[in-house]
Amino acid sequence: MSGVRKxxxxxxxxxxxxxYLRVLREMSARGLSHASGAVVARAxxxxxxxxxxxxxxxxxxxxxxxxxxxxxxxxxxEGFLGWNACSEAVLAGVGRLGSALLGxxxxxxxxxxxxxxxxxxxxxxxxxxxxxxYPVAQLAETARRLRVALGILTVPxxxxxxxxxxxxxxxxxxxxxxxxxxxxxxxxxxxxxxxxAAGLAVLSRRLRDGGAAS
Amino acid sequence: MSGVRKxxxxxxxxxxxxxYLRVLREMSARGLSHASGAVVARAxxxxxxxxxxxxxxxxxxxxxxxxxxxxxxxxxxEGFLGWNACSEAVLAGVGRLGSALLGxxxxxxxxxxxxxxxxxxxxxxxxxxxxxxYPVAQLAETARRLRVALGILTVPxxxxxxxxxxxxxxxxxxxxxxxxxxxxxxxxxxxxxxxxAAGLAVLSRRLRDGGAAS
DNA sequence: TAGATTGTTAATCGATTAACAATC
DNA sequence: TAGATTGTTAATCGATTAACAATC
Numbered sequence: 433m434s435g436v437r438k439x440x441x442x443x444x445x446x447x448x449x450x451x452y453l454r455v456l457r458e459m460s461a462r463g464l465s466h467a468s469g470a471v472v473a474r475a476x477x478x479x480x481x482x483x484x485x486x487x488x489x490x491x492x493x494x495x496x497x498x499x500x501x502x503x504x505x506x507x508x509x510e511g512f513l514g515w516n517a518c519s520e521a522v523l524a525g526v527g528r529l530g531s532a533l534l535g536x537x538x539x540x541x542x543x544x545x546x547x548x549x550x551x552x553x554x555x556x557x558x559x560x561x562x563x564x565x566y567p568v569a570q571l572a573e574t575a576r577r578l579r580v581a582l583g584i585l586t587v588p589x590x591x592x593x594x595x596x597x598x599x600x601x602x603x604x605x606x607x608x609x610x611x612x613x614x615x616x617x618x619x620x621x622x623x624x625x626x627x628x629a630a631g632l633a634v635l636s637r638r639l640r641d642g643g644a645a646s
Numbered sequence: 647m648s649g650v651r652k653x654x655x656x657x658x659x660x661x662x663x664x665x666y667l668r669v670l671r672e673m674s675a676r677g678l679s680h681a682s683g684a685v686v687a688r689a690x691x692x693x694x695x696x697x698x699x700x701x702x703x704x705x706x707x708x709x710x711x712x713x714x715x716x717x718x719x720x721x722x723x724e725g726f727l728g729w730n731a732c733s734e735a736v737l738a739g740v741g742r743l744g745s746a747l748l749g750x751x752x753x754x755x756x757x758x759x760x761x762x763x764x765x766x767x768x769x770x771x772x773x774x775x776x777x778x779x780y781p782v783a784q785l786a787e788t789a790r791r792l793r794v795a796l797g798i799l800t801v802p803x804x805x806x807x808x809x810x811x812x813x814x815x816x817x818x819x820x821x822x823x824x825x826x827x828x829x830x831x832x833x834x835x836x837x838x839x840x841x842x843a844a845g846l847a848v849l850s851r852r853l854r855d856g857g858a859a860s
Numbered sequence: 861t862a863g864a865t866t867g868t869t870a871a872t873c874g875a876t877t878a879a880c881a882a883t884c
Numbered sequence: 885t886a887g888a889t890t891g892t893t894a895a896t897c898g899a900t901t902a903a904c905a906a907t908c
Contacts (some may be wrong), residue, residue: 444875446851450843454826468809468889477828481877488891496889497883513847530672532742542846581853606853608846612668614691624849626842629664632756632822633727635838638662638819639795640728658899682865695901702867710865710908 441512445486449509450542451476452486456509457541460502468499515543520580520603524595525587526551526565529610531586535561552591567621568595575602584608585615655726659700663723664756665690666700670689670723671755682713706815719786729757734794736818738781739801740765743824747798749775761792766805789816795823799829810837 455475459467469484476483487500490508494500510516521544523530534549534590550568551558557565566574575583575598583599585592585607592613599607609615615623669689673681682843683698690697701714704722708714724730735758737744748763763774771779780788789797789812797813799806799821806827813821820836823829829837 441851442874443848445842447841450841450847454843470889475828479877484873484890494890496882496891497887498884499889504876512854513850515850519853528726528742528746530720532746535742538843542843543850544846582849606849614689615692622849622852624845626845627661627664628840629668629752629756630661631838631840632758633664634657634660635796635820635822636727636729636757637655637686638836638838639733640726656898684865693901699900708866710867710906711863712908713865844863858889 438453441489444446445489447514448478448486449513451478452483453506453509453515456502456506456542459538460506465502466495466499467502467505471499498559499599510543515541515594518543518545519582520545520547520578521584522547522575522578522580522599522602523549523563523580523584523586524568524571524599525585525591526553526556526560527586527588530584530586531560533586534563543583546584548574549593550574564617568598571595571598575599575604580604582606582608584610586610589613652693655703657758658664659703660727662692662696662700663727665692666697667720667729670716674720679716680713681716681719682709684714724757727757729755731758732757733796734759734761734792735796735798736761736785736789736792736794736798736813736816737763737777738765738782738785738813739799739805740767740774741800741802744798745774747800748777758796760798761794762788763787764809766801779783782812784833785809785812786816787820789813792842793817795819796816800824800826 452472455472456467469487470480473480473483487494487505490505492500492504497536507516523534523546526534526549530549534546539546546563549563549565550566550571551557551565554567557567559565580602581604583604585596587595589611592611593615596607596615596617600617600621604621607615609623609625617623624643649827650665666686669686670681683701684694687694687697701708701719704719705715705720706718721730726736737748737760740748740763744763753760760777763777763779765771765779766782766783768781773779794816795818797808797818801809806825807829810821810829810831814831814835818835821829821831823837823839831837
């Protein structure tokens, strides 16, 4: 429960946290109260030393021969990421990718609930995957009213900046950007670009000239 | 045209290549024959030093006061990634995410063409976004016949390993894995996991405790 | 020429890997 | 006890950042 010390944790490690969360939750559901770094590492095909260090950095104390208490580590990681309490999110752009994300049930395990979606096309308004879809013109006002923390941006790239502006006007504190556009936002708004082309590039290179799998 | 020297290029840099490609193609389309590192860096909100070094690592020679020849850098990066020649890909799992990827027009600029898709559900068979959809039982044979290089895995996690096995049996050399499952495949098959939870974790952390945007 | 930009070498930083004593 | 596993410190590695001469 101790809590992760902040400044010391790099993005690389943060990206591994959801992996640990997944494995530890599953082990916990199977009734295992403790997990050793080696076991978690094997489940994820990671280096055991990395896992042990990451789990230690969590602030939770492990016991030799026994491992780390699953429940405590889960709580520590969830607390660090803010995935223990649920925040509200909106999604803009109910195209194929947007619909896919709307239908993704995993967000609830990741601290977010999409409470409203928006689209320019009035034909798409109504409900998708149980989430109400409104005209994009109502985004800013609705986001503000619902005190939304996160905006998910899945619009075509031509609309990206304008819709991001609306999200900012709506008081959103972070934008998960699935477009390839470099958004201009005030410095206090966090933007994370999700770049599928980058992943494909890494795989393409490995297909071309060999190298280690992953 | 020289070509990127292989061993020296890390994944971090490879992930930036598609960004450069995007900007340089756009500049090239606007008729600009040369691009300086500084200009590219500004367009992508990257450090100019990083960009200059990356472009240099491309093997293409830049000229002071002028910059790098756009066409040559584009060709060098495309060649390095294998995005100059088009390879065939199959997709398995025509759910929301799978449909989204099927409808994504950008793959052609990234060296891949999805030639067939597969699903367990016969109701989904037919055509989606112009791509024929077959029963998943036909995956291995079809992939082999079409000499497919890449498999895109967007099935529910329970089916992930079985479908990956079919892809391997079909002679696929790489799998772009959108499930959270750690796949077991022969060592010569490359797997790249696309981990949306990781990106969300990074953003969540920044929402919680501030830090630099990105 | 003057000044912007590259190419290259060195310094810094952070993450990974290794080694080993401490401990249950 | 014996042996697996953690915690910690040091070594290695790679990427980023800085500095500056070379060049168009």
